[in-house]
Amino acid sequence: MQEKILILDFGSQFTQLIARRVRELRIYCEIHPFNNFPEIDGSVKGIILSGSPYSVRQDDAPHFDFRKFHGKLPILGVCYGAQYLAHFNGGEVLPSSTREYGRANLQYINHDNPLLKMIPADSQVWMSHGDTIASLADDYEVIASTDSVRVAAYHVRGSQTYGIQFHPEVTHSVDGSQLLHNFLVDICGCAQDWAPDSFIETTIAQLKEKLGNDKVVLGLSGGVDSSVAAVLLHHAIGANLHCIFVDNGLLRKDEFELVLDSYKHMGLNIRGIDAKQRFYDALAGLTDPEKKRKAIGRVFIEVFDDAAHEVQDVKWLGQGTIYPDVIESVSVKGPSATIKSHHNVGGLPDFMKLKVVEPLNTLFKDEVRNVGKALGIDPNILGRHPFPGPGLAIRILGEITPEKVQILQEADAIYINNLRAAGVYDKVWQAGAIYLPVQSVGVMGDERTYENVVCLRAVESLDGMTADWCHLPYELLAKISNEIINNVKGINRVVYDISSKPPATIEWE
Structure with a gap:
């Protein structure tokens, strides 16, 4: 069972960054909304509570029952998370006399506390809060302070529950990685065994079990995510993976031929489809960016569906969805209003009647590249700059x-x-x-x-x-x-x- 850390998201802009820092320590973690997190099983080693744009004093502030975890699992509250644990458990949070935002230095550090082991005196941290923890319950002890923030960090005596007013996940907190290491490794006991090789082995085994002898179709784009997803699926099901690469007439110069050739050298079962004219016809007269996106998405699905029907008994659609896409779609505030119409997580029309398999939906982009490198994928593909789904259509302003x-x-x-x-x-x-x-x-x-x-x-x-x-x-x-x-x-x-x-x-x- 893969051990993991759960990050409960209260809507902070830094939540994904916390997860990235945890993963950099070779520890697997998952982000879940504070109001929709999974059942806690033996794989969970600890919990991190994120920051939030809310104040704990607001009537509509996010609430959760921390007592079900307190004393059972290590907990680290960050900013709002720290204020929440303090305010609703015998302490008090009040508005700061001035909004504390930016660099600060820890003037007092209790080095006997395991959370602050090897954190040097005067360590620089990053503050970002409009409230401050004015008082703590009797069983809470202050373990770090700055010249203007008395409760920069605290510990609940007799437990493994901690709160920090600053953000260890941002690079401006110089010793933030050390603090996270102290919490995750020394306090939670994580083994630091999360790595590309272990991910590859586990994922291929899971795909084999999940897919069996079923056939999968996957749309390749020439980019990092779909390429790595294709190679993982190929290792699991071989020729039962049917890759489709569509030339929508909006690719870079010679890209269709070059990418198609590189995929064939990788041993993938791939078919290239020249659909340029279908896309140009659909885009004729359109100038609004969103209308262009929707036209491209519609035609791509039509072309892809035609090609998928030529594969007998196909049951699955493979996608290169990565973790930030998943987080965006289940965020605290619901799917973002700014998410672009061509970027739907697991989204496909009902008429396709295919189940979705997304082998990369727990990885960040840099982790996808590391997995691709471990799989031996061409560095030219792994190092390719991100390229928009609608291609050059959104780099040509006006009609195409x-x-x-x-x-x-x-x-x-x-x-x-x-x-x-x-x-x-x-x-x-x-x-x-x-x-x-x-x-x-x-x-x-x-x-x-x-x-x-x-x-x-x-x-x-x-x-x-x-x-x-x-x-x-x-x-x-x-x-x-x-x-x-x-x-x-x-x-x-x-x-x-x-x-x-x-x-x-x-x-x-």
Whole structure:
């Protein structure tokens, strides 16, 4: 039985980050809404309570019965979690005189307490709260303080229950990983045996048992997630996996042929389908981004369903769903209103009558790459930048035409090839060119031109949730701009996007 840590989510923006930090310590964990968590069995080694945008003093604040766990399992309350445990168990939480947000230092540390073992004096931590713990019950003891926060950390005597006012999961808390190690390994007794190899072995065995001799169809995209999912399924069921790679006419230059070839070299049972015209016909006249997405999603399902019907007795649809997608779909606030229509977790029309298998739905993106590396998947696939499901359709602002697609494919290829040649492609989280519905005057030779603008976008990120624009060398940007303007007919101006996320997004649509 795989041991695990449960993280109860109260709606904090940092909840996923807690899970990532736990996984980095080779310990498996799961995030569950505070009001919908599973039965506790022998595999659960401890519980972490997340932060929250709520105050414990609000009438609609999230509530849960912590007494069913207290004294039975180690508990670590973080920020709201710590305030909740204090406020509803004999202590008091009050508004802070000033909102405490940002770096602070632990002036007092009780090094005899196991939670704070090896945390140095004056350790920097990250605060983010509008309330403060004003008093504690008699059986609570303060184990850390800053110059302005008396109860920066506490311990409930005679138990393994702890609370911390700061966020150990963010990098600004310099010794946060050590504190989490102390809680997870020393207090909870986790074995730190969660690793790609153990995941692969366990998952393949589970897939064999679950699928038996059934047939599975899976839509490949050329990206990391679907590729790793395909190889895991291939190891489990071999030729009973039928992969389909659809050319929607919105891929990067030569991508259909190159990716199809690489998949065949991996031994996958794959069929390529040229459906470019069907997608172009569906997109004709559409300019609204959401309408474009829905048209692409509808046609993809139609094409995929036609191909799936050619496989006799298929019973399962394989998907490359990863853990952040699952978390988003069962978040405390319900499925996010901002989730894009092409990114449905386990979503498929009723008429397909297929059961869904998602072998990666417990992994984060970096973990998927580690599993892919352990499986021996081509590094060019594993290192590929994220590419949107609707492809170049959301990098062409306005109506989609084959001519615009070809122009953008050429410009994008020059951009990406130059990033590779300069040795910076792998240092960039995501890069791509955007075709703008803007024409500008130019001079080429002795002639005036009135042609379109291409915008280059490159960002640095850890997980895509936030991103900063890449400071590419001016010389490299000049070289790329010169090559695009000289070689791509229809473009006479190149600009570079220096917006960060937030407030901008990585993609333009």
